[in-house]
Amino acid sequence: MNSDEMLALWREERTELEISQGFADGVMSRIIEHGRRKSKVPFDLYLLIEVISSSRAVTAAVMALGAAAGITRGAIVVLSFLAF
Amino acid sequence: MCRIGLHVMTQDTEVIRQVLQGDVESFRFLVERYERPIIRMIRNVTGDAEGCEDIAHDVFLAAYRKLSSFDPACSRFSTWLFTIARNKSINAFRKKRPRSMSKLPDRPCVHNPGGELGKKEFFVRLDGALQALPVAQRRAFVLAEFEKLPYAEIAMIERTGIGTIKSRINRAKRKLRLVLEDFAGGAE
Numbered sequence: 001m002n003s004d005e006m007l008a009l010w011r012e013e014r015t016e017l018e019i020s021q022g023f024a025d026g027v028m029s030r031i032i033e034h035g036r037r038k039s040k041v042p043f044d045l046y047l048l049i050e051v052i053s054s055s056r057a058v059t060a061a062v063m064a065l066g067a068a069a070g071i072t073r074g075a076i077v078v079l080s081f082l083a084f
Numbered sequence: 085m086c087r088i089g090l091h092v093m094t095q096d097t098e099v100i101r102q103v104l105q106g107d108v109e110s111f112r113f114l115v116e117r118y119e120r121p122i123i124r125m126i127r128n129v130t131g132d133a134e135g136c137e138d139i140a141h142d143v144f145l146a147a148y149r150k151l152s153s154f155d156p157a158c159s160r161f162s163t164w165l166f167t168i169a170r171n172k173s174i175n176a177f178r179k180k181r182p183r184s185m186s187k188l189p190d191r192p193c194v195h196n197p198g199g200e201l202g203k204k205e206f207f208v209r210l211d212g213a214l215q216a217l218p219v220a221q222r223r224a225f226v227l228a229e230f231e232k233l234p235y236a237e238i239a240m241i242e243r244t245g246i247g248t249i250k251s252r253i254n255r256a257k258r259k260l261r262l263v264l265e266d267f268a269g270g271a272e
Contacts, residue, residue, distance in 0.1 A: 006203060007210070007260075009203070011230065013207065014128060014211075017120055017127070024115045027141055034149070
């Protein structure tokens, strides 16, 4: 057997493959597990954004709440600074 | 495109549509159709016969998660899947310590290259030479020579030009040919 024939044999051998039995089953269980975990997530950011942007009143209320929290936090920082 | 290729593409697209509509079990069809080429490509690129199935698991899981972003107008499903496999192989390769040319097995003392021992040594040496290739050259070589993908498809997977792919494959072949010559020299 010459080198070229052996090279072809090497290529042939490297394309042969034994896959573990149940490889596809393993992948499918991981996918199903992934789906289960995803549906268990208690906090859905996209849903929250959707709810906030659903009506002007809700958007305004959330923004007012955010502004109030910001102002309070700023006031606490200034007061603590003045207290020293 | 040949009729068989077109049929496979249409079938894949139909299955993907079913999966996206909530029929998760249909994804098994895609796993069973592509498990062999994906695992083989990962094994030959990473040189990791034990870990290649774990990487392939990650490839199929990532494909499932990103399935809605697959656009059949842009590429075949197999090309898209090979691209994910390429990226996962790169990540796996980064975790592994690269093997340098100096770690290649020493030139074998081959008296009978056609014999079982000579053949085994020759294969080990070629495996070593393949793993010692720069990773981009190795991927291009594996996709062209083992997976028999056309240059245009490899260029899409590698996100580069066909010219670059051709040159990577030629350089890889030249380096492997050196091993062949070395082997023939050792046999004399």
